[in-house]
Amino acid sequence: MTASAGTARDLQERLETDLFRLGSAVGVPGASVALAFGPHVVEAAFGVVNTRTRVPVTTDCLFQIQSITKIFTATLVLQLVDEGLVQLDRPARDYLPEFRTADASAGEQITVRHLLTHTGGFEGDLWQPTTSGPDALDRFVRDLVAQASQHSRPGQRFSYCNSGFGTLGRIVEVLRDATYEQALRRHLAEPLGITELAFSADQALAFRTAIGHVRATASAPLRPTREWALMPPSNPAAGNQLALSAGGLLELGRLFLSGGRASNGTRLLGEASAALMLHPWLRHRGVADSHQGLGWRLPRPGVAEHGGGAPGVATMLRIVPEQGLAAVVLTNADAGGQLTQQLLDPLFADLAGIAPPVAVTAPAVAARVGHPDRFLGRYSTRQFRFEVTSDDEGRCWLTREARNETVTMDRRAGIATMVDRREIRPLEHDTFVAMSEDGGVAGTFTFLEQGDDGRFRFLANDRVAPRDA
Structure with missing residues (x-):
């Protein structure tokens, strides 16, 4: 489907109207949305960044993106593949000799592809703090990943693995001779024209920045979280604290609409590597038609996405490369997941013919478990x-x-x-x-x-x- 000039105006009006209606209905304090369709980009904002300060959300407002950071990390790794510095099926230890898990033999077999597809088979949620300095990922790999329990053989099965992406981030640091932040800024953010981003609360103070909102109990009112960043800075490559504007994050999505070229035409990723990231390498358990790419999730044919979440934060980056469609939804409450579904599913159906996911039918009340x-x-x-x-x-x-x-x-x-x-x-x-x-x-x-x-x-x-x- 080709977008016309009229489409951009229509999309802007629809986005603003739907965002206000749905944001009010689901009870999200604030949200920022950006959408690209063909050559057109539209943005909309809703609500406040903080219910205590009542500062309005604007389209340049920063929200923490959490695990969407993994798409940045995967892209940085595939850039290294393009340059011949990394091979996907070589062991991670070839590039990071100190990498190991609690199972020494398994650690020797885990490849870069295993890490990118969450099939390394080791404990993924290592959220203990190490340091907040430039050695954070180094210490993360040496002190935490080295003790991670190995529950499956490398490549045996999918298990979402934040610690695997921390390891990938450290590989990027070593091969780029830079910190993860420096590598991301130099090789992706700056070439993509992303200026509205922060890697810490200190940096976020330079921008209009949203804070998450939670309920102390199920019936309590929404309140801002006690701290802006709830996760320690130990694993920036998996998405512990990175914050962007919706428009800035949309530029990452648009990179994959054009096969690896930034909106200004600069090639940042080889066309073959962009395609590899969007290839369905393995099927997710128990979910029809859902597969795992390199970093990207492929929830149904034609769609790639990655969400992010922490208490009080819900975010989404979703693309349909063949239709030139990409969208970002950033919110500051857990209910943002509901807002994302209700906002994007009709849009993607109308613009790209992507049917909403089929809901799982609840088994009958009388259903019982055999043995x-x-x-x-x-x-x-x-x-x-x-x-x-x-x-x-x-x-x-x-x-x-x-x-x-x-x-x-x-x-x-x-x-x-x-x-x-x-x-x-x-x-x-x-x-x-x-x-x-x-x-x-x-x-x-x-x-x-x-x-x-x-x-x-x-x-x-x-x-x-x-x-x-």
């Missing part, structure tokens, strides 16, 4: 403990309890950490859904690998949680 003993027990990652139990009526339940740095993060945000307990119902094979209070589907997960005793060894959704010994 529940296979699933019962505790499963843990560093940040969460899960327990599967059954009751006298034959129903199964999943309890999730935060631990370690997640508890600390909640306290810093001003959230009372709660234990979440939901009924789970079988969907198909070993995939289940967790039920929400209103009878809808709150999420899906899959049990993996039955042992000799018949019990499953892992509980997996976006991350793999091994059964406790």
